[in-house]
Amino acid sequence: xxxxxxxxxxxxxxxxxxxxxxxxxxxxxxxxxxxxxxxxxxxxxxxxxxxxxxxxxxxxxxxxxxxxxxxxxxxxxxxxxxxxxxxxxxxxxxxxxxxxxxxxxxxxxxxxx
Amino acid sequence: xxxxxxxxxxxxxxxxxxxxxxxxxxxxxxxxxxxxxxxxxxxxxxxxxxxxxxxxxxxxxxxxxxxxxxxxxxxxxxxxxxxxxxxxxxxxxxxxxxxxxxxxxxxxxxx
Numbered sequence: 001x002x003x004x005x006x007x008x009x010x011x012x013x014x015x016x017x018x019x020x021x022x023x024x025x026x027x028x029x030x031x032x033x034x035x036x037x038x039x040x041x042x043x044x045x046x047x048x049x050x051x052x053x054x055x056x057x058x059x060x061x062x063x064x065x066x067x068x069x070x071x072x073x074x075x076x077x078x079x080x081x082x083x084x085x086x087x088x089x090x091x092x093x094x095x096x097x098x099x100x101x102x103x104x105x106x107x108x109x110x111x112x113x
Numbered sequence: 114x115x116x117x118x119x120x121x122x123x124x125x126x127x128x129x130x131x132x133x134x135x136x137x138x139x140x141x142x143x144x145x146x147x148x149x150x151x152x153x154x155x156x157x158x159x160x161x162x163x164x165x166x167x168x169x170x171x172x173x174x175x176x177x178x179x180x181x182x183x184x185x186x187x188x189x190x191x192x193x194x195x196x197x198x199x200x201x202x203x204x205x206x207x208x209x210x211x212x213x214x215x216x217x218x219x220x221x222x223x224x
Contacts (some may be wrong), residue, residue: 045157094200102212 002026004105006091010031012111013081021076021108025093029103031055032074034066035090037107043090049074052095115140117205117215125221130193134218136186144206148177148188151217152199160188160201192223201221 005024013019025032034046036059045058049068056111062080068074072093091110092104117138126132139145145164149157161170161177163186170177176189190197203215 043157103216 001046004091004093004103006089006105006108008108009106010109010111012113014083014113015083017081017112018077018079019076019081019110020078021089021091021110023076023091023093023105025072025074025091028102029093029095030072031094032068032072033092033094034060034074034076035092036087037090038084038087046076078110083112086110087111115205115207115213116219117203117213119201119203119215119218121218122216123219125223128193128222130224131189131191132193132220134188134190134201134203134220136215138184138186138203138205138213138215139186139215140205140207142171142207143181143184146177146179147185147204147206148166148175148186149202149204150197150199151202157202190220193220194208195222195224198222 004026007022012020023032031050033048035043036046037043046060047066048056052068064078066074066076088107088109089103090107119131120135124132134217143145143165145162147162148160157163160172160175163170163177165178165181174191179186188201198221200217200219202217205213
């Protein structure tokens with residue numbers, strides 16, 4: 001069965017550059033979540049979308065933005081990158097509805113140098 | 114291969130009943146095991162964090178157990194409420210910061 005696909009798996013950027021991460025949810029899933037995990041830290045919830053609308057917002061910096069497109073894939077855009085943005089970025093997807101299982105992708109590694 | 118498997122995949126219970134969710138893992142090295150509750154469309158909420166030496170930990174109506182020998186954990190929910198309807202995710206942390214997520218158990222509590 002298809003899982004949550006994230007791309008790229010690894011990305012290296014310089015400070016002040018911009019990066020875009022993509023997430024392709026499991027087919028027919030309408031909800032997407034983004035998480036950030038820095039080295040030695042717990043995953044932090046950033047933002048989620050349901051039916052292309054933001055459904056919840058966590059600790060997402062103002063320099064970051066995200067959206068969900070008509071085909072339900074999502075993109076996380078990060079601008080003015082800082083060294084502290086180096087982290088593993090997880091995407092997850094689910095069907096809307098109380099108690100539906102949430103499936104995680106394998107993550108995208110972002111290194112800012 | 115590091116894996117975290119949860120069962121059942123889904124569960125439906127009546128309000129006021131108890132239930133137990135299972136988590137089996139094959140992760141090495143093992144640092145700790147965490148249970149999260151996540152509502153659809155929302156961020157996760159941490160329920161418990163258990164280290165190798167801890168067998169049981171409670172958080173209100175939630176009680177987690179850990180058997181490090183058999184590599185099994187359970188999450189017991191007592192006197193379920195409608196608001197308990199959510200996805201429950203078992204996460205095993207390996208080494209310093211590698212998080213291995215289970216696929217979760219979706220719980221629906223009916224009135």
